[in-house]
Amino acid sequence: DAGVIQSPRHEVTEMGQEVTLRCKPISGHNSLFWYRQTMMRGLELLIYFNNNVPIDDSGMPEDRFSAKMPNASFSTLKIQPSEPRDSAVYFCASSSGTPFLLNEQFFGPGTRLTVL
């Protein structure tokens, strides 16, 4: 298996632009997570899907952020409009766990976002 795939690996954009990050989870995994990593705040869980349904989006910073999972093999995290403080590394992770059964989360390589 290729593991969790994220694209793009690097994104540089200007303030106010829309940014879309993409994730393909490991085949057969039914849970998907979006994390953000910054020097100031460390690793933060943004949103968690199980069977394509958002279970917990309490970590989504504000309305500028939205995430979708239209099917089991694809998810997007969108920021519109982007701001310099959104600059971070965004990780996608997947697992075969459920809200009641823990399983290892496998992380993608991340997308490094820079908003100028």
Added chain:
Amino acid sequence: AQSVTQLGSHVSVSEGALVLLRCNYSSSVPPYLFWYVQYPNQGLQLLLKYTSAATLVKGINGFEAEFKKSETSFHLTKPSAHMSDAAEYFCAVEAAGNKLTFGGGTRVLVKP
């Protein structure tokens, strides 16, 4: 609510010396605990996990961690550091709902 504290954001060890990374947690329910490693420009990789079986957990690359309920700790150790161990290490707790809460991370530097 659960939380994780990693003592020391940076640790420097000599090659061949003991690696000790400290992690303390708080949780209102019996926790599942994890150590992840992050190499430069990569995602996180699971080193080991505690899920209420044996209190001493062995992981990959020669690492192990001991769960001590009385101390609410889950410290990570490796008897002999290797240059390839230079990375950032994260302790995480999962108490419910398959959600992980991460500590702030400890960056390990290995000196030759």
